[in-house]
Amino acid sequence: MRIMGLDVGDRTIGVAISDSLLMTAQGKSTIQRSGFEAEARHLRGLAEEYDVHEIVVGNPLHMDGRPSRQGDKIMKFGRRLGQELKLPIIFWDERLTSVAAEEHLEEMGLNWRERKKHVDKIAAMFILQSYLNSLTKTIP
Helix, strand or coil: CEEEEEEECCCEEEEEEECCCCCCEEEEEEEECCCHHHHHHHHHHHHHHCCEEEEEEEECCCCCCCCCHHHHHHHHHHHHHHHHHCCCEEEEECCCHHHHHHHHHHHCCCCHHHHHHHHHHHHHHHHHHHHHHHCCCCCC
16 A cells, blocks of 8 residues: 655646555656546546545645645645545645645756746655655564
């Protein structure tokens, strides 16, 4: 079983999936926003393909930790997605993940056009990795 991470924006949704040991996040794709039904269908397909058992959605808080207007939209989307896919949704602080993703891609030497293509899935990867790092790991 794996966990899916999402960086939900107004135009795109970045997607990352954990490994089966829940240790690392890998960026998978960027979905162009085209309406909830199409987005849910696409995400359902990924959830089934990767045996996802929960979804972590980045929550864009203000820097002081207060909820943001964008966060309200993300919360509505996440709750609806959870009902549609019948999967638990965890909202996770995503402050500065897009900035970190941009810096990461710039360090890789990608030009701005290439960075723009990948920034959302890398941000989703950072959100998911932060969540995975917070989980208590027990070694049998």
